[in-house]
Structures are given as structure tokens and as C-alpha cells.
Amino acid sequence: MNNVASILLLIFLALTFLQSGYEKIFYWKDNVTWLKEHFAKTPLKNQVPLALLHLLILELISGILCVVGAIQLVTNSGREFGFYGAVFSCISLLMMLFGQRLAKDYDGARTIVIYFVPAIMAVYWLN
Numbered sequence: 112m113n114n115v116a117s118i119l120l121l122i123f124l125a126l127t128f129l130q131s132g133y134e135k136i137f138y139w140k141d142n143v144t145w146l147k148e149h150f151a152k153t154p155l156k157n158q159v160p161l162a163l164l165h166l167l168i169l170e171l172i173s174g175i176l177c178v179v180g181a182i183q184l185v186t187n188s189g190r191e192f193g194f195y196g197a198v199f200s201c202i203s204l205l206m207m208l209f210g211q212r213l214a215k216d217y218d219g220a221r222t223i224v225i226y227f228v229p230a231i232m233a234v235y236w237l238n
Contacts (some may be wrong), residue, residue: 114184120233121181121193124200127226128174135167153213166206173199180237190237197233204230 135142146159155162173196180193204227211220 113188117190117193117233117236118181118184120229120236121177121184121196123229124196124233125174125177125181128170128177128200128203132167132170132174135163135170139163149214149216150210155210155213162210166203169199169203169206173203194234194237197230197237200230201227201234 142163143160146163147156150156150159176192176196176199178196180190180196183189183192204223208220208223208227211217211223
């Protein structure tokens with residue numbers, strides 16, 4: 112089988128973003144409450160629900176594209192969907208990184224970088 116590493120990375124990203132999207136959908140109020148407190152001293156303090164909605168949409172797009180991309184790689188070695196899934200994953204992670212830096216949550220920002228490395232690897236391998 113070809114592209115095993117790329118397939119595994121796409122599955123990793125799909126699980127990460129679909130699970131995160133699931134939690135945002137089914138625990139919306141809890142997330143908004145926590146994030147309002149987290150961003151209370153930032154310019155995002157009054158935009159938390161809108162920012163969370165934008166992030167949710169990007170995460171769902173990322174996860175779905177990664178699933179379709181993994182299937183495409185297995186079935187016909189196509190890379191288009193996986194590539195765009197990885198790119199959207201990077202964009203989602205950069206949005207989260209920006210938010211964590213705004214909130215001066217440097218440990219949270221460091222955690223996001225751990226996810227960014229495999230996402231950028233997927234972009235590179237699928238390009």
C-alpha cells in the first residue's frame with residue numbers, strides 16, 4: 112500500500128477535528144462560558160460565540176476533507192481532498208494559536224503547536 116504515512120496523518124487530523132467539532136456542537140454553552148472567561152481581557156471578549164462558530168465551521172470542513180482525502184488516497188492515490196483537509200487543519204490551528212496568544216495562554220499555544228507539526232507535514236507530503 113502506498114501513502115501509508117499520509118493516510119495515517121489524515122486520519123489523525125480527521126479524528127482531532129471531528130471530535131473537537133462534536134464537543135463544540137454538543138457542549139456549546141459550556142464552551143462559550145469557558146471561552147468568555149478565557150478571553151475576558153482581550154479584544155475578542157464580545158466576539159466569543161461568533162469566533163467559536165467560525166472555528167467550528169473550519170474544524171468540520173477540515174475533518175470531513177481529511178476523511179474524504181484518506182479514502183481518496185486509499186482508492187485511487189488522489190491527493191486533492193487530503194491536501195485541502197490538511198491546509199484547512201493548519202488554518203484552524205493558526206486561528207486557535209492566535210487566540211491563545213491573545214489570551215496570553217502560552218502553555219495552550221504550545222499545545223497547539225504539537226498539532227500543527229503533523230498538519231504541516233501532511234500539507235508538505237500531499238502537495
